[in-house]
Amino acid sequence: MAEKKRSFSDEELQDLVSSTDSGARAPRNRYVALLISGIALLWSLFQLWIAEPQFWFAGTADFMRIIGSDQTRPMHLTFALLLAFLAYPAFKSSPRHYVPVFDWILAITAAASAFYVFWFAREISNTARRARLIQWEVDWNILGWQIDTIYPQVIVGCVGLVLLLEASRRALGPALTIVGGAFLAYSYFGTGWLIPELIEHSGRSFSGIINTQWYDTNVGVFGIPLGVSTAFVFLFVLFGSLLDKAGAGNYFIKLAFAGLGHLRGGPAKAAVVGSGMTGLISGSSIANVVTTGTFTIPLMKRVGFTSEKAGAVEVASSVNGQIMPPVMGAAAFLMVEFVGISYLEVIKHAFIPAVISYIALIYIVHLEALKNDMPALGASRSLLQMFLKIFAGFAVAGVVFWGVIAGVGLLRDVAPAISEPVLLVVVLALYLAAIWVSAGRDDLEMDDPKSKDIKLPVMNEVFPTGLHFLLPILILVWFLMVERQSPAKSAFYAVSMMLFIIVTQRPLKAMFRQGGAILDETKAGFRDLIEGLIAGARNMIGIGVATAAAGIIVGTVTRTPIGTELAGLVEQLSFGHLFLMLVLVGVFSLILGLGLPTTANYIVVSSLMASVVVSLGAQEGLIVPLIAAHLFVFYFGIMADVTPPVGLASFAAAAVSGGDPIRTGFTAFFYSLRTVALPFLFIYNPALILYGIDLGTTEGLLQAGFVFVTATFAMLLFAAATQGYFLAPSYRLESAALLLVAFTFFVPNFWLDRVQPAFESHPPTSFEQVLERADPGDEIRLVLRGPDFTTGAERSLHIAHIIEGDGTGAERLEATGLLLIPEGDRMLMEEPMFGSPFDSEMQGFDFYDFDTPVELVSVQSEADRLPAQLFYIPALLLLALVVVLQRRRQTKPAF
Template identity: 30%
Template sequence: MRKLAGYAGLVVGVVAVVMSVYHVYARLTVYAADQQALLYITLAFSLVLSFLLWPRRKGASPDRIPWGDLALAGLSLACIGYMFVNYDYVVNRFPTADALSPMDMAVGITGTLLVLEATRRTIGAALPIVAIVFLVYGFAGPWLYGWTYHRGLTLELAVDQTWFTTEGIFGVPMSVAATYVILFIIFGTFLERSGAGQFFMNFANAIAGGARGGPGKVAVVSSSLFGTISGSAVANVMVDGWLTIPMMKKTGFKPEAAAAIEAVASTGGQIMPPIMGAAAFVMAEFQGVSYTQVMVAAAIPAFFYYGALFAAIHFNAVRSGLKGIPREELPILGYIMVRQGHLFLPVIVLLTLLLYGFTPTYGAIIATAALVGISWLRPATGLGWRACLEGLRDGALHTVPVAMACASAGIVIGIVLQTGLALRFTAFLIDFTYGSVLPALLITMVAGIILGMGMPTTPAYIMQAALLVPAIIKLGVDPMAAHMFAFYFACLSAVTPPVALAVYAAASIAGAGLWGSGVQALKFAAAGFIVPFFFIYNPALLFQGPWPDILGAVATGTVGVIALAASLEGYFLRRATWFERGLFLAAALLLIDPNAVTDVIGIGLLVVVLLLQKLWVPQSTLAREAGA
């Protein structure tokens, strides 16, 4: 992103502030533009800021805006302006039935190309390439075979579907970005401006820093809290990791382990309620449910994810003989809470509003307003007018990549709907898997990981929701479980080699090898790969069903993820043999599965392995201790 100063920086800053202010205004008054006009306005702001701030290539014009980019920004305004000048015609025409004029065609083609270029600049080439591939598929239908065959789209039909309907660029993903995402990002930037990020770090240090492997446990606590602010695994690593990774290395963690812990902890920020990133809001819209339902459903899997990571760090530290941070270097919890504890209150306000049925938009706005007032309980954290303007500016700038990703994902969805690909692919997948759920889940898992390697979580999830999730639901899976499954693996791609962006970011800070860090990250994130399969078969893990079933699933699952960590780290009461690690793994899988029979068997296996750990010391361990 360009670092603009002087007049150019001022103008861009004003544009960004106006973007944020308008989106807050649009949620608070009935006099604002309707929803479709709001989408046009959001895209206009996003395109203009994309071309003004993101250069055509890395390293180009870091401190000035070339004339070509100014021209692209102006062309973006012209395309959106055309939609407003002809607004009644656009909203009242019959899409794909009424013919487009030559000017309509020119605007639609130009606007689509501008969206693809702005997306490439802001988040990389992967998603625009995918969108182009789907556009080509739309034209190539008559020359394809089997389930990929369709009648083919004319250029006019493709432009109509992509630009002039509400099932293309201006579809559900863009609507989510314009309605929900920007308001929650603004809330996050205000939290950051108040010093909440440093407070979360101090709080985590105070409660966990002194324990064995304390810096690793601090990373877990602080990253889960900081996910409320960033919603991005890589951003979380870059903000949090510069402090936690050196602390971990200082207390004895290997560089690969330190990088893996930070990457896995930061990735979990996207699945941790109350704020889970843009994809969670898209998930709610796709299902036609409230965001609160998505947030509640995500709570138990997120608890298991971080619980398993916390246990794995503990076992890793004990096995390696690591200590915590010296007591004299730790912040005092009482002191931290007195000086900065009030910064928890805005998050509590937001969570309370959501649970009491307020819409996410009003919840985010009220929580942001509360944050400004609450920040002044201590002058050191008070948000003045300058900090508020900077928060509004940063909120808009952080929204732009999300909005462009949603716009390009809308192109894919439009082609999928117009060609009927989703229905044919669902039928193909059901036939291919012979109506079995497990193979379909494995295909979805692999697709989510592959898609997430080249693009952010939101578009990776949207692709799965358009093509794969309908097939899983058709096989009898609960819709919430099916969508949550796809969402999880879109997130976990950030720590899955060979392209694991969160691991790359953490390894660069730790000075660690990429492959070693990636393999260690897979071990630390194991619960995230296993739990989704279990909530598919038993929705009690998604807070669905009778309370006794839910509480039982939480209890046995908690024991199960601890056993899983013991298996992967090879330590519990002492170093575990391979046989004991196998017993721990079997017990973990049986206990995570919320079923009475598997729970009983799992507890039995766990008792056996604990007795072995307590009563029998293998010769290899005795020899190791003698050598020490």
């Protein structure tokens, strides 16, 4: 007998979101509820202060002094821990309507442990970070134990670590707590029957572990992950919360339905686009599912989607919201620190995979509608026309944007002294004009998706009502992409605009409508502001705790051999093949992601595996950019929210649809195969992430446009192949042919490499002559061989070197920092000069093994060969054959 399924009520869905994102506890005691809200409000205000204003007021008062990361990070964690124990019950059976006394004790103790690091930051910098401890001489006798000296820093750090792991268990589930505890145990013991011989070490002292994990701002709890959470992530989460509170979420959903609702399977297409836009608001895939899914899933079911497929579409689109620039998940900000590039570069590399992934998902939904002959809501429209309109809209917006850039540049050249005030007045005028236009229309109301009569919104009616919501997003994009400001500063200005909007939009509308109660609307605006600030802080609890707890793993990897040795184990399991190792890393990410949030999963796997992907690729002769390895891990971490048996986003969607969560998860995974395939593709073809393409030149822009068009075409064919439907239901051979065509368009170099080698080899003794003949911008590869520093086994390595500027061969050789020793036909090498381009890449070699020296085996220069795009011709002919075969069976329009 089939199990009876049910849809959850709105209250149950909100409880599901709060229990995972902001804490499920809602005390009935008014004073306790106000205290929790007040702490959250103070956290938001503190984060806004450290983001920028402290620099304006520095020196005016002692309490306005500038504080550094050694104090901001502990204060950030103080708020997170205090709220974690107050907002998250210990167990499902624990009371939610009041805070037990024990939780008060834990909250205060945990917060005090982090606050200790804030308050005694200067003393700690002079002791713990120099491996010295503050000690107190005492004369205590406790149960026969004579204690003469206590170390307060060790006690505080120990208590803090234990309570941090407990907070992570409450907020995120047991997985991160177990992993963090296991890493701490491994760090201390080093050896034991549970620890494989490969990663054994002598063990670290208890005080040494506490010093590393609780008092070091480079690694450990207060290291880079928590620093990113403090400096960047909080502001972006707050930005999203304020947008949502202002009403932007409903506006984006209405826009999506106005543009796509009339197409076949329109509600599903609108769910994809709406979820992509609400990704600006929510960094949580679960909140995204519930926010958009409560409206889109019932409508998808109405046009013919099953409960599981409707939920799966929502899951696939909501989870991908974390990869959509310009506002990506917290892991994107961590990439800035881990990879050492700007956030703008991260956006550049993530843009094409994210966009084509969403386009492909829209197409997948379209194919589902065709396969099942689903009707449209209202008069049917063409998908192709919709794509053309979107393209035209983007083209017009791009021209306007470039015009604004030119205008601002001209203003700054002509009148630099008054340019900033003029721009501020222009932004204010645009805002007032947008509010005036919005006030001329009724405010958007939330629709009831269960209503019998569905009236799809009209774009001309919806679009003007929320123009002012686009201003802070444009400000964010402007400062990130045009002004090239830091993510923190860009987010601060965007949040500042949102603070102004949320306070003023209501009274301004009332004033323009000439009849509203301006005073009442002003009060309502300030209520929205306070509620938005509180919601932003509560949404940050889990992220703050997760980044701090994940820092334990980073600290252990840094101070023990597990990073290098585990990497060696993965290399052994993959038999030295990069593709097999990528599969293992992907599976590892999925398994860890069953219990870890995306951010923590990314921190753990990237710390262990990202550099291994790069190094093993170099051994195979494939130069893998570090950003590609990090994006690979990021994509698979996101997929963990989809994958059964845990897949929290799938469970949330099933709660809305009333479908089976496991089947929903498997269907969502099937829809997300494009997201699984993309990381492998851009590892082997980095052009897909625009690596090595200069967008500041006309040639670079044209190349990027070509990559985007071909990648989109290939991804649509991939989607058609995996769905088993193109112009008509596909036979297996036709699907295989479509996959082959898609692969050729994604990685044409694969076929060319089979025909012509990419590089021409030269003897190592001719290195200087090769450098002499090379032109600026040419790539030269060096093949090295020598003993591994860790294992002593001989290994090879390929290193890419881009020629920069003019010069003789001798001058270019000196610029590399390589120290070469000719010995007959061989070219031996000494350790490269410190800080030279090859210094970090060659650290894995043992230059002090005199029996087996490191040597330059060969020098490779780019070979003259046919353009790889020639293979598009046979691919297109194969596609034409599939089209001819399917046209005979086609019964309905393909678009």
